[in-house]
Amino acid sequence: MIKVAIVDDHKILTEGLESLITESGIAIVVGVAHSAAECRLSLGFWKPDVLLLDVGLPDISGLDFCKEIKEEFPVIKVLALTTHSEYTVVRQMLDNGASGYLIKNAMAEEVLAGIKAVAAGETFLCHEIDLLMKRPSEKNIWLSPRERELLRLISEGFTNTEIADQIFLSPETIRGYRKNLLLKLGAKNTAVLVKIAVEQKLI
Amino acid sequence: MIKVAIVDDHKILTEGLESLITESGIAIVVGVAHSAAECRLSLGFWKPDVLLLDVGLPDISGLDFCKEIKEEFPVIKVLALTTHSEYTVVRQMLDNGASGYLIKNAMAEEVLAGIKAVAAGETFLCHEIDLLMKRPSEKNIWLSPRERELLRLISEGFTNTEIADQIFLSPETIRGYRKNLLLKLGAKNTAVLVKIAVEQKLI
DNA sequence: CCTACTTACCCCCAAAAAGGGGTTTTTATT
DNA sequence: AATAAAAACCCCTTTTTGGGGGTAAGTAGG
Numbered sequence: 074m075i076k077v078a079i080v081d082d083h084k085i086l087t088e089g090l091e092s093l094i095t096e097s098g099i100a101i102v103v104g105v106a107h108s109a110a111e112c113r114l115s116l117g118f119w120k121p122d123v124l125l126l127d128v129g130l131p132d133i134s135g136l137d138f139c140k141e142i143k144e145e146f147p148v149i150k151v152l153a154l155t156t157h158s159e160y161t162v163v164r165q166m167l168d169n170g171a172s173g174y175l176i177k178n179a180m181a182e183e184v185l186a187g188i189k190a191v192a193a194g195e196t197f198l199c200h201e202i203d204l205l206m207k208r209p210s211e212k213n214i215w216l217s218p219r220e221r222e223l224l225r226l227i228s229e230g231f232t233n234t235e236i237a238d239q240i241f242l243s244p245e246t247i248r249g250y251r252k253n254l255l256l257k258l259g260a261k262n263t264a265v266l267v268k269i270a271v272e273q274k275l276i
Numbered sequence: 277m278i279k280v281a282i283v284d285d286h287k288i289l290t291e292g293l294e295s296l297i298t299e300s301g302i303a304i305v306v307g308v309a310h311s312a313a314e315c316r317l318s319l320g321f322w323k324p325d326v327l328l329l330d331v332g333l334p335d336i337s338g339l340d341f342c343k344e345i346k347e348e349f350p351v352i353k354v355l356a357l358t359t360h361s362e363y364t365v366v367r368q369m370l371d372n373g374a375s376g377y378l379i380k381n382a383m384a385e386e387v388l389a390g391i392k393a394v395a396a397g398e399t400f401l402c403h404e405i406d407l408l409m410k411r412p413s414e415k416n417i418w419l420s421p422r423e424r425e426l427l428r429l430i431s432e433g434f435t436n437t438e439i440a441d442q443i444f445l446s447p448e449t450i451r452g453y454r455k456n457l458l459l460k461l462g463a464k465n466t467a468v469l470v471k472i473a474v475e476q477k478l479i
Numbered sequence: 480c481c482t483a484c485t486t487a488c489c490c491c492c493a494a495a496a497a498g499g500g501g502t503t504t505t506t507a508t509t
Numbered sequence: 510a511a512t513a514a515a516a517a518c519c520c521c522t523t524t525t526t527g528g529g530g531g532t533a534a535g536t537a538g539g
Contacts, residue, residue, distance in 0.1 A: 083359075083380045085387065089292020107381070129359075131381075156286075156332075156359070178285045178310070178334075217515060230468035232495060246517050252497080262525085263496075264470045265433035271474040420485060435525060449487050455527075465495085465527075482539085488532075495526070505516075 075100035075192045078121035080112045082131050097185050109138045122192050128155035136165050143170030150191040159274050160213040163202055173197035214273060223250045225276040228267045278303035278395045281324035283315045285334050300388050312341045324352060325395050331358035339368050346373030353394040362476050363416040366405055376400035417476060426453040428479040431470045
């Protein structure tokens with residue numbers, strides 16, 4: 074029997090998930106947590122095969138938490154469960170070791186299929202995410218870590234010279250990154266750049 | 277018996293909610309929709325006392341949909357159910373006729389309490405939102421409709437002169453609004469202004 | 480009636496960003 | 510070894526924004 078643990082702060086959702094999984098008969102729920110902190114305390118004890126992980130946790134980013142879990146318990150398969158359907162979030166999640174990705178408006182059957190697939194060592198993406206990842210689009214934005222850092226600093230309101238001082242680069246270099254970001258994200262100016270950054274969760 | 281309808285695109289959540297409400301015995305679920313369009317078709321037929329309405333619907337904003345419902349069916353009590361806990365969203369929702377506001381990580385009991393309260397004609401806010409609305413904070417930002425419009429145009433990347441041409445005002449007036457928005461939101465520059473605008477869902 | 484708020488307008492000047500054109504070095508990946 | 514991509518750097522000019530001062534008409538609520 075597959076052992077599943079759930080981490081999600083939406084209590085109504087975890088309850089629904091729990092009964093869905095239990096009633097299906099394909100797996101048992103060995104634990105539920107509503108924050109990363111709560112999960113850390115019990116994960117070693119629960120020893121699940123699959124961890125259903127929300128990306129929008131209240132305490133830390135699910136992206137970082139996924140990485141943390143895979144470092145400490147590489148054997149646990151992480152199945153992301155979230156409302157976000159942004160290319161960069163999915164890709165970073167998979168880069169950080171997730172075995173699958175489900176969006177919350179997916180069908181119940183997809184949740185069960187996902188659990189089975191990742192427990193069997195496969196990679197699983199729900200239908201909508203599979204389409205998103207396969208079809209290349211100008212909305213599938215991928216930035217290098219340095220570009221993401223610059224974008225974050227710009228979004229926090231630092232000017233080119235302030236950023237240059239902070240990360241010990243020439244202001245001209247910062248200008249270059251800024252120009253490139255505007256080009257890559259198809260933004261006319263900083264306002265649009267920041268809007269896209271926040272909406273696409275690039276930062 | 278209280279008749280409840282649910283509109284939310286998260287299928288797992290609606291299933292959980294349905295069994296929660298049914299098992300409680302305080303109400304019956306007369307209908308479930310996963311989009312505003314789907315809801316429109318059936319609402320007159322379902323005739324619920326209470327409508328549990330998600331703010332983040334896939335087709336239209338829950339804010340607008342709430343207004344629409346209250347205009348057509350003033351007798352139906354709208355109980356917002358959402359992940360957003362931003363002051364401006366709550367306030368606009370209540371202004372648009374919602375009788376209550378629940379966030380999705382609220383306890384199951386709060387959902388039932390909310391349904392009972394709004395069915396009885398009361399206003400109901402879940403604990404966290406109640407605190408948010410009562411305690412005045414500089415994060416409880418409230419903008420006039422005109423200010424929100426300007427903020428939207430700025431976020432879309434229009435310059436002062438472009439905005440002035442669009443809404444037939446003097447560029448100096450736009451400058452005035454811009455300065456005031458920076459002051460009100462405590463933003464150092466446009467980048468931070470747009471970041472706050474998107475994060476706080478002011479636009 | 481008065482106050483608070485919204486909406487709308489004006490000037491000067493310094494700072495920052497955008498638009499245009501580039502180059503070089505390092506680091507992966509095939 | 511070749512190529513691609515990322516990371517870093519440079520100059521010139523125009524446009525846009527931000528900081529500092531303001532004013533004034535309309536309107537909604539106590």
